[in-house]
Amino acid sequence: xxxxxxxxxxxxxxxxxxxxxxxxxxxxxxxxxxxxxxxxxxxxxxxxxxxxxxxxxxxxxxxxxxxxxxxxxxxxxxxxxxxxxxxxxxxxxxxxxxxxxxxxxxxxxxxxxxxxxxxxxxxxxxxxxxxxxxxxxxxxxxxxxxxxxxxxxxxxxxxxxxxxxxxxxxxxxxxxxxxxxxxxxxxxxxxxxxxxxxxxxxxxxxxxxxxxxxxxxxxxxxxxxxxxxxxxxxxxxxxxxxxxxxxxxxxxxxxxxxxxxxxxxxxxxxxxxxxxxxxxxxxxxxxxxxxxxxxxxxxxxxxxxxxxxxxxxxxxxxxxxxxxxxxxxxxxx
Numbered sequence: 001x002x003x004x005x006x007x008x009x010x011x012x013x014x015x016x017x018x019x020x021x022x023x024x025x026x027x028x029x030x031x032x033x034x035x036x037x038x039x040x041x042x043x044x045x046x047x048x049x050x051x052x053x054x055x056x057x058x059x060x061x062x063x064x065x066x067x068x069x070x071x072x073x074x075x076x077x078x079x080x081x082x083x084x085x086x087x088x089x090x091x092x093x094x095x096x097x098x099x100x101x102x103x104x105x106x107x108x109x110x111x112x113x114x115x116x117x118x119x120x121x122x123x124x125x126x127x128x129x130x131x132x133x134x135x136x137x138x139x140x141x142x143x144x145x146x147x148x149x150x151x152x153x154x155x156x157x158x159x160x161x162x163x164x165x166x167x168x169x170x171x172x173x174x175x176x177x178x179x180x181x182x183x184x185x186x187x188x189x190x191x192x193x194x195x196x197x198x199x200x201x202x203x204x205x206x207x208x209x210x211x212x213x214x215x216x217x218x219x220x221x222x223x224x225x226x227x228x229x230x231x232x233x234x235x236x237x238x239x240x241x242x243x244x245x246x247x248x249x250x251x252x253x254x255x256x257x258x259x260x261x262x263x264x265x266x267x268x269x270x271x272x273x274x275x276x277x278x279x280x281x282x283x284x285x286x287x288x289x290x291x292x293x294x295x296x297x298x299x300x301x302x303x304x305x306x307x308x309x310x311x312x313x314x315x316x317x318x319x320x321x322x323x324x325x326x327x328x329x330x331x332x333x
Contacts, residue, residue, distance in 0.1 A: 006047055006048070006049055006171065006176065006178065006179055007047065007048045007049075008046075008047050008172065009026075009044055009045055009046045009047060009048055009053065009055050010044075010045050011042075011043070011044050011045075012041065012042065012043050013040075013041075013042040014040055014041055014042070015037075015040070016032055016033070016034060016037060016040065018042075019032060019040065019042035019059070020032040022042070022044065023044075026044075026048070026053055026121075026123055027070065027073050027075045027123050028067065028070045028071055028072060028073050029067065030065050030066060030067040031065070031066040031067070032063065032064070032065055033063070033064045034059065034061050034062065034063050034064070035061055035062035035063075035064075035115075036061045036062070037061075039060060039061040039115075040059060040060065040061050040063075041058075041059075041060040041061075042057075042058070042059050042060070043056075043057065043058050043060070044056070044057045044121075045172075046121075046168060046171065046172065047168075047171035047172055048123075049171075049178075049184060049188075050125075051124065051125040051127070051128040051188060052122070052123060052124055052125070052128070052188060052191075053121075053122070053123045054120070054121075054122050054164060054167050054168045054171055055120075055121055055168065056080075056118065056119070056120060056121070056168070057077075057118075057119055057121045058117060058118040058119070059113055059115075059117070060115065061115050062112065062113065062114055062115050063112070063113045063117075064110070064111075064112050065109075065110070065111040065112075065113070066108070066109065066110050066111075067108065067109050068108045069105055069106060069107065069108065070103060070104070070105040070106075070109070071105050071126070072105065072125060072126050072127070073105065073123050073124065073125055073126060074102060074103065074104055074105070074122075074123070074124045074125075074126065074129060074145075074147070075102070075103040075121065075122075075123055076100065076101070076102045076103075076121070076122040076123075076124065076151075076195075077095065077100060077101050077119045077120060077121045077122070078095075078097070078100035078101070078119055078120045078151070078153070078161055078164075079095060079096055079097050079117050079118065079119040080097060080118055080119060080120065081097065081116060081117070081118045082096075082113070082114050082115070082116035082117035082118060082119075083095060083096040083114055083117060084096075084101065084111060084112060084113045084114070084117050084119070085111070085112040085114075086101055086103075086109070086110075086111055086149055087109075087110040087111075087112075088107055088108070088109055088110070088149070089107075089108075091149070093149055093150050095150070097153070098152070098153050099150055099151060099152055099153065100150075100151030100153065100157070100161060101149055101150065101151065102147040102148075102149055102151060102199065103149065104144065104145065104146045104147050104149075104201075105126055105144050106144045106146060107146075120161070120164060120165070120168065122164055124192065124195075126144060126145075127278070128188065128192060129145055129192055129195075129196070130144070130145065131271075131274075131275065131278075132189055132192040132193060132196065133145060133196060133203060133207075134271065135271060136193070136196065136207060136210070137203070137206060137207065137210065138257050138259075138264060138267055138268075139267075140308065140309075141203070143202070145196075145201050145202065145203060146201060146202045147195075147199050147200070147201040148199060148200040148201065151199055155198075156194070156197065156198035157198050157199060159194075159198070160191075160194050160195060160198050160199075163191060163194070167187075167191075185279075197211075210256065213255070213256060214256050215252050215256070217242045217244060218252060218253075218256060220241075220242055221238060221241060221242050221244075222268075224238075224241045224242070225238075225264070225265050225268050226268060226272075229268065229269055229272045229292075229293050229294060230292050230293060230294050231294065232294065233262075233265060234262075235249070235261065235262065238261055238265075249261050269293045269294050269295065270304070270305065270308055270309075272293045273289055273290055273293045273295070273301075273305070273313065274305075274309060274313075274316060276289045276292070276293070277289060277313055277316045277317045277320060278316060278320045279320070280317055280320060280321065282321055284317065285317075286298075286302075286313045286314050286317055289313075289317075290313065301313075302314075
């Protein structure tokens with residue numbers, strides 16, 4: 001089983017520049033000002049994986065953070081003591097131990113942490129969040145997911161933060177189970193799925209409508225399809241898998257996904273190829289990944305892939321490998 005790249009985070013910094021540069025590498029570019037530079041003692045402890053980092057953070061003095069656009073990440077935080085004040089345009093929010101905060105890409109943000117603010121900080125990559133949402137909706141996501149910033153600590157949101165607390169403890173242990181890529185990938189998908197259902201966002205109504213109106217057997221059938229990505233399935237196979245007539249299959253797929261069962265299966269195959277290309281090792285090639293996912297006519301596959309995702313599969317693979325190389329270099333520094 002492939003080992004995952006996990007980097008432990010443990011740093012204490014006492015200059016504005018060093019603290020800003022550290023957090024730029026974690027969450028993205030931003031401006032940082034502090035009320036009393038001589039009192040600055042920035043601490044960050046936790047662990048980082050390619051699409052997620054979890055840790056505890058504090059500045060020990062009043063800190064002002066501004067950014068025009070997080071671009072590639074979601075910054076999710078929950079004070080365990082003290083508070084932070086969020087502003088976005090006319091929107092303002094006080095975040096404290098009863099109210100978490102999500103900063104989404106696409107907007108300028110102003111955040112003020114008081115001097116005793118000590119908080120959990122979670123970074124999720126935009127790519128991972130959008131990839132999971134595309135799976136749930138079975139369509140491309142063009143606009144970024146914009147979460148409602150305030151997270152009231154109750155119900156499913158409270159459960160989500162309990163998972164983060166447990167994850168923080170586990171990730172900081174040596175020989176963590178999450179060092180295995182297959183284990184981590186499954187847990188990360190569950191974590192993102194939980195967030196997408198627990199916290200309101202601009203796709204919530206579509207997601208809730210789909211979940212509410214989807215016959216239960218379709219979940220089992222979707223899993224059967226995912227487990228059979230490399231196989232040559234036909235309608236007879238789908239009927240036998242769930243014991244549903246062809247007529248009902250067509251009706252339920254049209255009403256739920258606005259496509260036929262076989263079109264849905266083809267969509268899953270393209271999603272699987274894209275995920276594998278974006279997570280491929282340096283020696284991987286497009287042809288073998290495409291064939292593993294059931295595509296045998298590679299010219300037609302490349303053309304349709306480009307129509308769906310706006311780039312050739314070879315471009316996806318090259319960018320992913322360059323990104324992995326850059327992250328590996330930063331881990332080794």
